Amino acid sequence: MSNGNVLGNEKRGMVELGAEKKVGWDEVTHGAVLYSFEDDATDVSFRKAEDRNYAQFSSYVATVASWRTIKPVYNRDICIDCQNCWVFCPDVSIISRDKQMLGIDYDHCKGCGVCVEVCPTNPKSLLMFAEAQNLEDALASWPEKKKKEEK
Amino acid sequence: MAITSIKNLKEFSTANDRFEGAHLLCPGCAHSMIVRELLNCTNDNLVIASATGCLEVCTAVYPYTSWDTSWIHIGFENSATAVTGAEAMYKARKRKGTLKNPDAPVKFVAFGGDGATYDIGFQWLSGAVERGHDFTYICLDNEVYANTGGQRSSSTPIGASSTTAPAGRVSYGKKENKKDIVSIMAANGASYVAQVAPNKWKNMAQAFQKALSTEGPCFINAMSACTTEWKFDPKDTINISDLATDSLVFPLYEIVDGHELNITYRPKNIIPVKDYLAAQGRFRHLFKPENAHILEEWQKRVDANWERLQRREEARV
Ligand code: SF4
Ligand code: SF4
Numbered sequence: 170m171s172n173g174n175v176l177g178n179e180k181r182g183m184v185e186l187g188a189e190k191k192v193g194w195d196e197v198t199h200g201a202v203l204y205s206f207e208d209d210a211t212d213v214s215f216r217k218a219e220d221r222n223y224a225q226f227s228s229y230v231a232t233v234a235s236w237r238t239i240k241p242v243y244n245r246d247i248c249i250d251c252q253n254c255w256v257f258c259p260d261v262s263i264i265s266r267d268k269q270m271l272g273i274d275y276d277h278c279k280g281c282g283v284c285v286e287v288c289p290t291n292p293k294s295l296l297m298f299a300e301a302q303n304l305e306d307a308l309a310s311w312p313e314k315k316k317k318e319e320k
Numbered sequence: 321m322a323i324t325s326i327k328n329l330k331e332f333s334t335a336n337d338r339f340e341g342a343h344l345l346c347p348g349c350a351h352s353m354i355v356r357e358l359l360n361c362t363n364d365n366l367v368i369a370s371a372t373g374c375l376e377v378c379t380a381v382y383p384y385t386s387w388d389t390s391w392i393h394i395g396f397e398n399s400a401t402a403v404t405g406a407e408a409m410y411k412a413r414k415r416k417g418t419l420k421n422p423d424a425p426v427k428f429v430a431f432g433g434d435g436a437t438y439d440i441g442f443q444w445l446s447g448a449v450e451r452g453h454d455f456t457y458i459c460l461d462n463e464v465y466a467n468t469g470g471q472r473s474s475s476t477p478i479g480a481s482s483t484t485a486p487a488g489r490v491s492y493g494k495k496e497n498k499k500d501i502v503s504i505m506a507a508n509g510a511s512y513v514a515q516v517a518p519n520k521w522k523n524m525a526q527a528f529q530k531a532l533s534t535e536g537p538c539f540i541n542a543m544s545a546c547t548t549e550w551k552f553d554p555k556d557t558i559n560i561s562d563l564a565t566d567s568l569v570f571p572l573y574e575i576v577d578g579h580e581l582n583i584t585y586r587p588k589n590i591i592p593v594k595d596y597l598a599a600q601g602r603f604r605h606l607f608k609p610e611n612a613h614i615l616e617e618w619q620k621r622v623d624a625n626w627e628r629l630q631r632r633e634e635a636r637v
């Protein structure tokens with residue numbers, strides 16, 4: 170259970186990733202077990218991502234950054250740490266610790282723009298920019314406070 | 321200890337996600353907002369089954385899983401059956417004293433889309449509720465078979481264009497009304513049923529927590545706005561959901577023990593149904609003059625349903 174591999178059970182004909190022996194499609198037992206962690210996962214709901222030992226099968230170690238054409242940029246100066254962006258992000262890509270918004274996880278963000286829509290500050294503390302835009306220029310071009318926000 | 325405190329959003333944001341990014345759901349998909357919130361509103365161990373559908377295919381694409389809990393993918397029809405089987409075994413082993421960790425709190429949850437819930441898994445779900453298992457079934461209701469290309473389901477509302485009931489010169493899309501799954505499940509004997517929407521995150525978290533802590537079968541219909549099949553910009557998932565709850569197209573309420581109905585969200589300003597419809601490509605054709613009667617019917621039906629819910633809330637029957 171601890172090796173984090175697809176249950177490498179020769180007798181049941183399962184494939185072990187990286188194993189010497191190649192197994193044909195017709196020899197593979199239906200179904201696969203993917204372990205998310207290298208170690209015991211019982212208290213995982215009490216551990217932050219950085220304190221977990223993710224296995225190579227957790228999508229946490231994968232990235233979908235290539236999906237993006239636009240990306241959210243975060244401006245700490247305006248943010249009120251309301252956590253709206255955190256609760257609505259569908260890709261677990263708003264990093265919050267101790268009730269503070271820390272930034273964006275660009276490995277998992279797909280650039281949907283939901284976080285920008287739900288951000289209540291004026292001007293917004295999150296705005297979408299072209300993927301190739303560098304962060305400093307993006308922050309330098311931040312809009313001023315608007316009199317009345319059009320919705 | 322079982323349930324995390326959710327006084328406010330800041331408090332909630334200290335939860336440790338047990339649903340991981342780099343799943344393959346569309347950008348802006350409400351499914352993951354709902355699933356994330358369920359996993360975040362409890363610290364209990366969870367045994368989860370997912371029926372075939374968007375959630376299942378996008379969160380377990382070999383060699384990756386996005387789940388930090390016990391999770392099984394089962395058929396299109398039987399997520400309720402699988403998870404109640406696990407629940408029955410858990411109880412039996414607890415009784416026999418063969419559990420490794422008998423004091424660890426465990427909850428059993430099944431997810432299914434509206435295709436799996438309203439149509440394909442309907443009798444299996446009904447059976448699981450009738451048998452009285454201690455589990456929570458959550459329907460991710462995006463009103464269409466989104467994973468297979470947008471076919472209509474019995475949850476698709478009247479007038480929506482889908483690939484198997486397309487709008488065109490002679491048709492205004494689906495002719496039939498959406499099935500009232502919440503009433504059906506209440507009548508089926510579920511201990512707790514609720515309708516929730518992700519834009520009202522607190523309301524949704526409270527319903528999830530009630531369901532998880534209620535003994536017996538619980539059913540939750542979660543509105544899940546689908547950017548791909550409802551045809552709106554991914555950034556607007558929460559905006560569309562606001563239109564849905566504030567126009568009362570998706571009223572938020574719960575029914576306890578089959579009779580005690582509580583409306584859990586009353587919009588301050590009720591907006592016209594056509595504002596909700598106009599924001600989505602799947603209803604665009606309804607705004608042609610020849611379809612004006614469908615718009616009228618929509619508003620009438622939503623008004624009548626709201627009236628019915630209020631009366632039932634009062635009557636307590
Ligand atoms: S753009 Fe979308 S995926 Fe990226 S951080 Fe914002 S809400 Fe999350
Ligand atoms: S929604 Fe905006 S103000 Fe609120 S925490 Fe996120 S960035 Fe900050």
